Amino acid sequence: MSLTKQIIDATTDIFTTMVMMEVTPGEPITGRVNPFHASISGMVGMAGSHKGMLAIHIPEPVAMAITSNFLGLEVDAINEDVQDAIGELANMLGGNVKSFLTETGSDIKLSLPSTIFGQEYTFQCQDEVETIVVPFTSSDGKFLVELRLQSEA
């Protein structure tokens, strides 16, 4: 299975099982996806046999709808609940990609998840890495899942 398919399957599974929201993958994007406007990004870093990061980039209204579904509460601003929920989504996606890359789990370490948000920001990593960006559509709008990976193997 390819990494792209793994990202699509993992995202679909997490949203169906935990967020109770149907999402549809689109064609993977090549090229720049920055800058982001009125959005929130959740990310986890990977270190070890594979270095890189997994991020989910979500426009604010979509992030609030996801958090409402995830937690079963009304959300009207990018607050701590939204940041924690989006960070946890990145964490689950990162863990899933990690399990795809390593069976034992001990040769890749995942960072704790973090989030950034704002009216306009740029998300920058090393250029010389494999980059996969998959867009998803939900009933509340679109979001992106991005994997950047530098393999030492």
Added chain:
Amino acid sequence: MGKKVLIVDDSSTMRKIVTRSLRQAGLDFEAILEAGDGQEALQILGGETVDLILSDINMPNMDGLTFLKEKAANAAIKDIPVVMISTETGSDIIGEAKSLGAVGAIKKPFTPDQVNETIGSLI
């Protein structure tokens, strides 16, 4: 007397999701306690008796594996069953958790049925 469970996870979202899953699975607890990391869990266990612990692995301050080691070294709490709930499902990590006393593991994402299958027999 009703049973008590302690959920250990640095994500408040995940603590809420685990709580919801326990209820959806029909697992009835008198009290559901929450801790944000292993250190906080040990503090709670110093004053509370619980029947089951559900713990994440990757956490700040004290991670799940260190928590298992500390718990195993404390005679008052070493026999409380612990189930890991984590994105970490690699054989080395789960093997280490089990060698430190964990009795099971649930992979995130999970369904209430999967929670029931793993912990239903423990309470």
